Amino acid sequence: MRILITNDDGINAPGLAAMADIAAEVAGPQGEVWVVAPAFEQSGVAHCISYTHPTMIAELSPRRWAAEGSPADCVLAGLADIMRDAPPDLVLSGVNRGNNAGENVMYSGTVGGAMEAALQGLPAIALSQYLGPGTAGLEDPFEAARVHGPQVIRRLLDYGDWTSDDDFRLFYNVNFPATGADGVRGMRVGAQGRRQGVRFGVAPHVSPSGRRFLWITGGSQQARATADSDVEILLDSYVSVTPMRPDLTCHASLGLLQEALDDR
Numbered sequence: 001m002r003i004l005i006t007n008d009d010g011i012n013a014p015g016l017a018a019m020a021d022i023a024a025e026v027a028g029p030q031g032e033v034w035v036v037a038p039a040f041e042q043s044g045v046a047h048c049i050s051y052t053h054p055t056m057i058a059e060l061s062p063r064r065w066a067a068e069g070s071p072a073d074c075v076l077a078g079l080a081d082i083m084r085d086a087p088p089d090l091v092l093s094g095v096n097r098g099n100n101a102g103e104n105v106m107y108s109g110t111v112g113g114a115m116e117a118a119l120q121g122l123p124a125i126a127l128s129q130y131l132g133p134g135t136a137g138l139e140d141p142f143e144a145a146r147v148h149g150p151q152v153i154r155r156l157l158d159y160g161d162w163t164s165d166d167d168f169r170l171f172y173n174v175n176f177p178a179t180g181a182d183g184v185r186g187m188r189v190g191a192q193g194r195r196q197g198v199r200f201g202v203a204p205h206v207s208p209s210g211r212r213f214l215w216i217t218g219g220s221q222q223a224r225a226t227a228d229s230d231v232e233i234l235l236d237s238y239v240s241v242t243p244m245r246p247d248l249t250c251h252a253s254l255g256l257l258q259e260a261l262d263d264r
Contacts, residue, residue, distance in 0.1 A: 001031040004088040004117075006074040008045065008096065008109030011037040011066040015095040015129065018142040022127075022149035023092055032063065034088065036078040038109075039066040044216075047072050047112035047246075057081075071113030079120055091117035092153070094127035095145045099221060101130070101175050101230040101240060102193045107200075111173055115246045118171035123162050125153060125172045130234050132178030132221070144239075147181035149174075152239055155187070161243065168245040175230060175240045187239040193229025195219065 003023045007016045016037055023033045036057075048070045055069035057077055065082055067074045071093060079087055093113035100108040110126045117124035127145060135141040152174055161170055173192075177184060198219030205213050225231035233240035 001027045002088045003027050003090045003092060004034045004078045005092045006037050006071050006113045007094055008042045008071045010041040011039055015097050015142055018095045018146045019092060021146060025150040026153050034083060035064045036067060036074040036082060038074060039068045042070050042109045044107050045070045045109040046107055047115050049073055071109045072116035075113050075116040091122050091124040095142055096128035099130035099175050099234060100128040101234055102195045102225055105192050114171045118169045119246050121169055125174055127174045129176045130178040134179040138180055143181045144176040144179055144184050148184055148239060152187060168247045170243050170245050173242045173244055175234055177234045177237045179237050183237055184239060185237045187241060188233045189241045190228050190230050190233045192242055193225035193231035195223040195225045195231055198223050
């Protein structure tokens with residue numbers, strides 16, 4: 001198996017090293033792992049692509065490339081240029097430093113990388129490691145992902161729905177709980193949740209030169225969310241698995257809105 005990996009924390013991130021180990025185990029001794037990752041951290045860029053300016057890429061070592069762009073840019077670079085003559089069988093994005101559950105999904109460059117692979121017609125999985133008190137004292141905070149990641153990926157490859165749904169290929173968002181490998185209670189499938197009372201905001205600061213700047217702030221990652229959602233699954237120390245597709249349409253509202261607004 002040939003696997004392409006990317007992330008949004010950057011080419012030197014420890015989570016990418018964990019992902020390389022996971023991918024190597026899944027690919028097997030006869031497989032190949034290719035890395036195309038951002039040269040610098042790209043957290044929070046979602047599915048952004050560098051549409052208005054070129055992306056410089058550099059080969060750092062065999063099968064390892066850095067690109068001055070987003071995770072989606074990296075996937076495009078891998079598929080359309082670096083691996084053009086022999087495309088991968090699977091694209092893995094992560095392992096992200098921090099969870100990408102609940103509302104975090106909409107901002108996540110890790111999820112954006114997997115989404116781009118799905119739009120290109122390839123099986124893709126985003127993987128993220130929830131961090132918290134349970135991982136703070138670990139020598140390897142990515143231990144849960146590193147140990148359980150290969151099995152989760154194999155089970156998704158064997159049992160996941162990889163068909164195209166209304167012309168959109170499905171992809172998967174996987175989050176590992178904030179615990180060591182021994183603390184993982186298993187795996188559960190759930191929908192994307194919404195943390196109660198959690199909003200992104202800004203914190204203003206004035207620099208020594210008198211200029212005003214804004215820092216983006218997030219909310220509590222311990223807030224409860226929809227029952228049986230990815231957020232709640234993680235808080236219960238399970239690996240969360242959420243099937244997704246790159247389609248933001250609210251299909252439940254289409255019929256009623258068409259009756260009210262369509263001119264036919």
